[in-house]
Amino acid sequence: MIKILSLVEKLGILCLPSAPINLDHERFAEYRDSEEHPADDPFENPPSHIARRRLADLPSDIPTILRYFLDGSRRTYKIGDVVVDARHYYPVIAGQVGVAVVVRGDDDRLSPVRQFCHIKNVLAFPDKVSRDDLANVQATVNEKSPVPFELLQYTVRAQRDPVDLGVARIMSEMHDLEIKIVQEMASCRLLSTERILVIDGPLRFKKKFDLVQFKNVIGLSKTFRPSFTLGKGRRQESVGAITSKLDFGERTIVFRTSEEEKTIGMWYLRIRQPELMSMPLEGVVKLECYAVDPSEKETGLDADRIDNISRFILQERNVTPYQSDGRWASHIYPIYMAETYLKTSFRSDTHFKALF
Numbered sequence: 001m002i003k004i005l006s007l008v009e010k011l012g013i014l015c016l017p018s019a020p021i022n023l024d025h026e027r028f029a030e031y032r033d034s035e036e037h038p039a040d041d042p043f044e045n046p047p048s049h050i051a052r053r054r055l056a057d058l059p060s061d062i063p064t065i066l067r068y069f070l071d072g073s074r075r076t077y078k079i080g081d082v083v084v085d086a087r088h089y090y091p092v093i094a095g096q097v098g099v100a101v102v103v104r105g106d107d108d109r110l111s112p113v114r115q116f117c118h119i120k121n122v123l124a125f126p127d128k129v130s131r132d133d134l135a136n137v138q139a140t141v142n143e144k145s146p147v148p149f150e151l152l153q154y155t156v157r158a159q160r161d162p163v164d165l166g167v168a169r170i171m172s173e174m175h176d177l178e179i180k181i182v183q184e185m186a187s188c189r190l191l192s193t194e195r196i197l198v199i200d201g202p203l204r205f206k207k208k209f210d211l212v213q214f215k216n217v218i219g220l221s222k223t224f225r226p227s228f229t230l231g232k233g234r235r236q237e238s239v240g241a242i243t244s245k246l247d248f249g250e251r252t253i254v255f256r257t258s259e260e261e262k263t264i265g266m267w268y269l270r271i272r273q274p275e276l277m278s279m280p281l282e283g284v285v286k287l288e289c290y291a292v293d294p295s296e297k298e299t300g301l302d303a304d305r306i307d308n309i310s311r312f313i314l315q316e317r318n319v320t321p322y323q324s325d326g327r328w329a330s331h332i333y334p335i336y337m338a339e340t341y342l343k344t345s346f347r348s349d350t351h352f353k354a355l356f
Contacts, residue, residue: 004123004149005080005092005356007140013133014083015092020353023076023093023167039230043256043265043291043300051242052250058311064104066312068113068185068197069334072099072178073342075349076167079356082129090126090156093166094149096352097122097174099181100342101197102334110334112341116181119345121352122173124152124166147347147355175205186213196309200335203288204259211262211292218309219288222330224268226281230255239268244280246270251310254301263291265301269310271317272329282329287313 008015042048076095083089098119102110123141125134131153138151154169156162178199182191191197196216203219226240230252242252251269258264265288272283287310291297316332325331346352 011136021078039255039257041256042253044254044303045299048253055249055311064312065194065196067195069338070101071200071338072174074174084128091163093124095122095170096346098342099177100338102338121149123149124154124169126156127153191216214290215292221286222327224286243268243284248273263297265289285330
């Protein structure tokens with residue numbers, strides 16, 4: 001089988017092989033997928049005068065409004081290094097990135113929506129390699145490699161680990177793929193107030209897009225930094241201190257945060273009984289929603305809608321992936337199924353590493 005790194009070397013780019021390392025196993029352990037931004041003002045309408053809200057039970061005969069569930073995943077590998085100008089040594093990072101969507105049908109069964117499930121292979125080179133050279137590599141790999149790859153560039157920065165920069169570039173490609181899928185679903189008129197999409201992870205998309213397409217999208221994070229602070233002045237508290245006080249079925253008030261000029265409402269919900277958990281923050285999830293309408297941006301997210309979304313999230317606590325996933329207490333099963341479907345669609349580590 002033709003090795004991809006040998007194809008690169010034949011084009012005159014000095015590329016030194018190294019033992020392929022799965023970076024997702026070696027780095028960024030506990031809070032790898034968490035990302036926090038300053039959050040200060042309460043952001044729900046009408047304003048709440050209490051820090052925690054108890055959610056009323058939903059009647060069992062009301063159909064769920066959470067119909068679609070999206071997971072984006074990546075696997076990244078350091079597979080070699082390029083020497084630039086005979087003086088500089090930069091890593092080449094390979095990756096598999098993908099997005100999977102599952103839908104809950106009217107019979108409550110979950111199934112993948114194959115038209116919205118995509119996987120691609122990528123190679124991230126430093127931007128010190130010229131675009132012309134990368135174009136040649138891209139053409140050669142597409143012609144001779146048994147597996148297609150898309151070439152990316154990461155920007156080299158002083159005082160930053162280039163491996164981290166390569167991984168971040170691949171992560172950004174995964175986020176772009178998530179945005180593309182949401183846009184396709186919105187264009188197909190699949191999303192509405194009665195058919196909401198739940199995305200695994202925070203709504204931290206750098207790319208610009210039409211927020212209206214994300215009106216019926218929420219982000220659900222299984223992990224968050226407990227030392228991150230909410231509020232301001234004397235009322236400032238750590239997330240860990242606030243969420244550890246939540247009882248089962250309680251949520252915090254919504255706080256305002258932002259990402260790339262997009263306004264986001266963020267709140268926390270406990271979906272497991274604390275007395276049954278082994279650690280104080282187990283069973284707490286972070287939820288996010290974009291403020292889309294001008295009135296929302298001005299006065300905050302509608303408190304009744306936030307309560308309604310939170311109640312349906314609470315209903316998702318069972319079935320659980322107990323013993324199948326160490327994050328089971330903060331996992332909802334449809335996201336787990338989307339994640340499982342996607343990861344079993346990736347090439348195995350052994351197969352992928354053998355390509356290089």
